[in-house]
Amino acid sequence: MRVLAICLGLGLSPALAETLSIRLDQANPGAEQCQLVFVLENGLATEFENLQAEVVLLSPESRVLRLSLLDFQSLPANGIRVRSFNLSGLECRDVGRVLFNAMGPCTPLDARTCTAALDVSSTTDIEVLK
Numbered sequence: 001m002r003v004l005a006i007c008l009g010l011g012l013s014p015a016l017a018e019t020l021s022i023r024l025d026q027a028n029p030g031a032e033q034c035q036l037v038f039v040l041e042n043g044l045a046t047e048f049e050n051l052q053a054e055v056v057l058l059s060p061e062s063r064v065l066r067l068s069l070l071d072f073q074s075l076p077a078n079g080i081r082v083r084s085f086n087l088s089g090l091e092c093r094d095v096g097r098v099l100f101n102a103m104g105p106c107t108p109l110d111a112r113t114c115t116a117a118l119d120v121s122s123t124t125d126i127e128v129l130k
Helices: 002-009 111-117
Strands: 020-030 033-042 048-058 064-075 080-088 097-107 118-122 127-129
Touching (some): 020 097, 020 127, 033 064, 064 080, 097 111, 097 118, 118 127
Parallel strands (some): 020 118, 097 127
Antiparallel strands (some): 020 033, 048 064, 048 097
C-alpha cells in the first residue's frame, strides 16, 4: 500500500512503478545516418549501473537491416534519461520496426528480470517490439 501511495504521489501509475519503460521518441534523418532518440523511465527501485539492449532494426517488410547493441549507460532508480544513437549508413525511412531482441547486461539485475520488467513503445511511425 505504501508503494501505491508513493507512486500516486509522484504521478506514476502503479503499473509504471514496476517497469523499465523505453520509448522511441524521435527518428531524425541526417546525412547518411538515422538518429534514434529514446526516453527511458525506470519505475524500479533499482539503479542501473549499466543498461544495454541488443536491438534488431527491421524494414517495413520485416527484413533485417542491422543488429546493434545500444548502450543506455546508467539509469537512476525511479529516474528518467534520454539517450540518442546515430546509426550511420541507415535511412530512417527504411526502418519499420525496432525489436528489443535481448536485454543485458543490466547491472545489477540479471537479463531475465530486466527483460520481464521491460515495456516498450513508440511515438514515431516506427513500431517498437519486445
